[in-house]
Amino acid sequence: MAGNSDLLTCYLANRGDLLKYAAGITGDYVHAEDLLQEVWIRCQSSEKPENPLHFLYRVVRNLAVDKYRAQGRERQCFVQADEGIAIAVPAPTADAETNMSDRQELDAIMAALDELPEKTKQAVLLCRFEGWKLREIAAELDIPIGSVHRIIAQGLEHCRKHLYASE
Template sequence: MNTVELDGAAISDEQLLQQVVAHDASALQQLYLRHANAVYALANYILRDNAIAEELTQEIFLTVWNKAEQYRAEHARFRTWLLSITRYRAIDQLRQKRRRIQPSLSLDDTSIAEEQAPITEPIDTQRELHLLLRHLPPEQRLAIELCYFEGYTHEEIAAYLHIPLGTLKSRILLGLKKLREIMKEGK
């Protein structure tokens, strides 16, 4: 549990959050100092965009300020709650971005077809594989990256993402299947 010494007394995240409920800006500042790096890192990992991740980090702490009373200590630790909000918001950002891009795409547009020519060379580097992963839905990409690149077990990932183990396995399986299809199209 994260605590800070103030006047000889340790203050936990949960205690600071109670002060935030009472609109104590210095308590929010302490929570920001403790957790902003983790929020930013998770947002940037999902979004792959420094500027948007930084903006989302600010929005997350604004949400903490406005909705601190919704936190329930009996359900999760503060950091878990905070990172869950971050994960959901980052995935929402990706979905919104995808919705803005998709309507402008046309199958008849030859310039787009030329830009997205199939990959004909063998995939021999992690960089190329990461580029292919960007074609997957965010949920599938995140599951595959946590499993194969970060080395987490299926159980750990399911617990972290707060989803059933079967759902996680389906995401990984569907993501791998889609990657195979993308690679076959390129041959």
């Protein structure tokens, strides 16, 4: 792995757990195996991460999400005919009003996040946008897990209030 023996050692030592994690996301072990092969390829050109195991889990998650989104785009573009033939159909698109509404909601949430204390903002972003577990966030922010749970709940409540106040 391009001189990155720590990442290789971590990958090999945790391959079974990574496979289970990937299978949980993808829904089956065949796709999970393919995903882990792609993780292996991506990691060969990676810089040495500070936390190799966390890095590997994040790469697995990001690749799984990318594949899921790509499959969603394929499902929007193709319909399975009775004979098993894929037929191209136009992809459904949201209207301008829906796009505008979605953008306004996102802007309101981002504004609410900017009002939060830095640790609370980081905890919410890591939990909801990055998919980190509470124990990972606790280690990253150097605070107890109970505090992580509490500040995430407070942050989400603040965002909810801010979102509904803007409507």
